[in-house]
Amino acid sequence: MTRLLTRRTMLGGAALGAGGLLSGCDALNRSPAFQNLLATAEAGNFHVQRALGDRMELASEYTTADLSPTFRANGTRNPDTQSYNASAARGFSDWQLRVFGLVSKPQSFSLAALQSMPQRTQITRHDCVEGWSAIGQWTGVPLKLLLDLAQLRESASFLVFHCADSLGGRPYYESTDLLDAFHPQTIIAHRLNGQTLPIENGAPLRLRVERQLGYKHAKYLTGIEAVASLDNIGEGKGGYWEDVGNYEWYAGI
């Protein structure tokens, strides 16, 4: 009898505990201080992951036999603005990619100009923060070549990638530090699987930053801005999802 009561109390306690745990977790989740505590893990991930490699380690590359049959598109599938649609109708022949900000020689590249530069083709795995992966073949200009032409100033610490698409009225953007910017696999891609980059995957230009999750790979690129700090860009967290959705700026995991 005692045992039975004991067990019943125990189970009741467990159920109460579970309920309390849930609302407790939700209360903690709403607390800015607790969110800041949780977010310290990002710094740990960033520093440890950077320290583990030789900092220029390449992401795995695959063969054409490994390609995903279809490369899933996610996020904006078409910016669908008047100017974007007009440019798309002209095959993006008038598209310009500006490189500006803390650079000595601001640049503006047409699609044709980018295509005439040395190219890199890589078959890599795209890892979405949601959990799925797709393997695709990307061709584009190494970002380093554009930065060498624009000549970053000493004060530049980050690159901000401006995009033609908006979500919920906010322009999409992303940013990386200079280590990822100069990484050999970081390219401004204009081809996917040997074809002109489809609109749903970011036509005409898309960033590939292979050692991070998909939301860092900004689509519909219009400009690359060199900045000293991310504080005055958007809401200051370094990217669209970082600003609106608490995603981490460092997306290596």
Place this chain on the structure above:
Amino acid sequence: MKNSKTPKPMRHRLTTRIWHWVNALCLLVLIMSGLTIFNAHPRLYWGEYGANDDYAWAAVGSSQTKGYVRFGETRFDTTGYIGNWEDRNGNIQTWAFPDWATIPSSYSLADGRRWHLFFAWIFSFGLALFMIRSLWNRHIQNDLHLRRGDWRPSAIWQDFRNHLKLRFHADDRDGSYNIIQRFSYIGVIFLVLPIMILTGLAMSPAMDANWPWLTDIFGGRQSARSIHFIGMALLVLFFLVHMITLLLAGPWRLTRSMITGRDTKESEND
């Protein structure tokens, strides 16, 4: 009159007790925040890649009227529990796992990831420190070590039958662990938990650049994700068995001994 009880030797060392509770909290948070992350894409694949158009060996299906779990070609109706459930406000939700099983209770992939990646650090350091300490103080060698006789099918069968008869310490050698306990503790501590850490890291694109072999040993990123999920299911199973045996063998005494370290076998039900 004062009872002159001779002090019993400690049943659980301090490191074991601290780790047990830290680990229990971490696993609870990791499982529940992990289910939030799973809800973002409730499909599991084998191999390197896998997305909506690719074949998933396991998937949750959702609609406004029903929810189901599919393994291979076999569907199980889970309406009301998984894929279609009623939230606390009485609204039908079509996320895979329901609010009571996830952290936070309303879907936020970003918040789920924050909880998961923060507690993953505590869990990993805790496990590493516990392993080192338990090898150092010979807890592993003395209490959990699998002896040659333990592998004899007849011995395992005998212990299994004892469990069915609820005789957990039939060959009680001063509170030592029985064969099935030692197998499951060693299996969880040295196999399942480390595999959870390794498959978690194998899903990271930065780790893929740093340590490509890590993803390879699990057969690709999506295989690592599937194994991570299966490992979670095994840990839930371990937890359930752990709770059932706890309830059957004396919940107060055993819980107290995991808190105070002392075993007060004769004073059960006090």
